[in-house]
Amino acid sequence: MYQIKAKILFNEKIISGHYKMCLYAPGIAREAKPGQFVHIRIKDGYDPLLRRPFSIHRCEGEKIEILYKVVGRGTEFLSRKKTGNEIDTLGPLGQGFKISPDLKKIVLVAGGMGIAPLYFLAEKLNRENILILLGAESKGKILYLENLKNLNVKVQIATEDGSQGYKGLLSEFFFHLLKENSQIDLVCACGPIPMLKKIAQLSLKYKIPCQVSLEQRMGCGIGVCLGCTIKGKSSYLRVCSDGPVFQANQIRWKEER
Numbered sequence: 001m002y003q004i005k006a007k008i009l010f011n012e013k014i015i016s017g018h019y020k021m022c023l024y025a026p027g028i029a030r031e032a033k034p035g036q037f038v039h040i041r042i043k044d045g046y047d048p049l050l051r052r053p054f055s056i057h058r059c060e061g062e063k064i065e066i067l068y069k070v071v072g073r074g075t076e077f078l079s080r081k082k083t084g085n086e087i088d089t090l091g092p093l094g095q096g097f098k099i100s101p102d103l104k105k106i107v108l109v110a111g112g113m114g115i116a117p118l119y120f121l122a123e124k125l126n127r128e129n130i131l132i133l134l135g136a137e138s139k140g141k142i143l144y145l146e147n148l149k150n151l152n153v154k155v156q157i158a159t160e161d162g163s164q165g166y167k168g169l170l171s172e173f174f175f176h177l178l179k180e181n182s183q184i185d186l187v188c189a190c191g192p193i194p195m196l197k198k199i200a201q202l203s204l205k206y207k208i209p210c211q212v213s214l215e216q217r218m219g220c221g222i223g224v225c226l227g228c229t230i231k232g233k234s235s236y237l238r239v240c241s242d243g244p245v246f247q248a249n250q251i252r253w254k255e256e257r
């Protein structure tokens with residue numbers, strides 16, 4: 001784990017309210033695994049006090065990228081950072097996806113910003129037989145479709161308004177896929193909690209191993225403050241250090257979420 005002042009190499013808007021930031025962070029880039037995150041101090045001083053967690057979206061050489069959506073004060077400040085600014089960055093943190101080399105068909109389910117860590121995973125796996133299901137509200141909000149075309153993966157889309165691909169929720173689309181396709185070895189999912197819960201339940205029902213990347217408000221990010229705990233099947237789990245990627249059957253979905 002490194003704590004560095006990372007220089008911003010670019011911070012650009014990709015679609016309305018969504019940005020990609022590239023940081024010079026050689027140690028983090030060298031060690032990062034898909035599903036891990038960086039914990040960023042948005043500003044010097046006390047406001048905002050807490051760091052903000054972001055999945056590592058790509059690593060290239062000595063650089064890392066994050067993909068983020070502006071949802072509040074912290075991400076609003078972040079979007080105004082300029083090339084050349086330095087930003088206090090801690091990482092790589094947490095447990096990433098665990099993928100055994102013998103798995104043949106892997107389905108990655110990305111709801112909205114969920115594509116951030118799953119793109120990194122698809123790029124690293126670099127295998128045939130990876131299917132990415134991308135979900136968004138509408139065609140204009142689909143993230144990263146063009147970039148995914150450069151990877152060796154198949155992509156299918158669901159939009160809630162039907163403006164592209166399947167019309168409806170990504171979890172419904174996933175259900176149709178499961179009914180037609182029994183040969184899935186692993187599902188990896190990232191996105192809003194209600195979607196993850198549904199994907200987890202369906203995967204368990206169809207007896208397909210499933211890993212989910214959870215988002216939770218965080219304090220320290222390193223397993224000390226217990227600010228990010230959720231209920232697991234047999235004990236409490238710290239999202240920052242036991243996760244953020246968990247086996248879907250480790251989590252008490254009904255009670256907790």
Ligand SMILES: Cc1cc2nc3c(=O)[nH]c(=O)nc-3n(C[C@H](O)[C@H](O)[C@H](O)COP(=O)(O)OP(=O)(O)OC[C@H]3O[C@@H](n4cnc5c(N)ncnc54)[C@H](O)[C@@H]3O)c2cc1C
Binds near residue numbers: 054
């Ligand atoms: C492991 C991890 C990886 C993440 N990766 C990404 C990523 O790649 N891209 C991205 O855009 N976001 C990601 N997030 C979420 C991101 O950390 C929050 O959106 C960010 O901290 C919000 O900060 P803010 O000050 O702008 O919003 P705030 O003003 O703090 O909150 C604004 C709204 O966002 C909600 N919110 C804040 N923090 C979180 C959180 N951690 N999880 C869920 N909802 C939250 C609040 O409930 C509130 O409704 C990740 C979160 C975790 C835990």
Ligand code: FES
Binds near residue numbers: 222
């Ligand atoms: S954020 Fe402190 S223990 Fe997870």
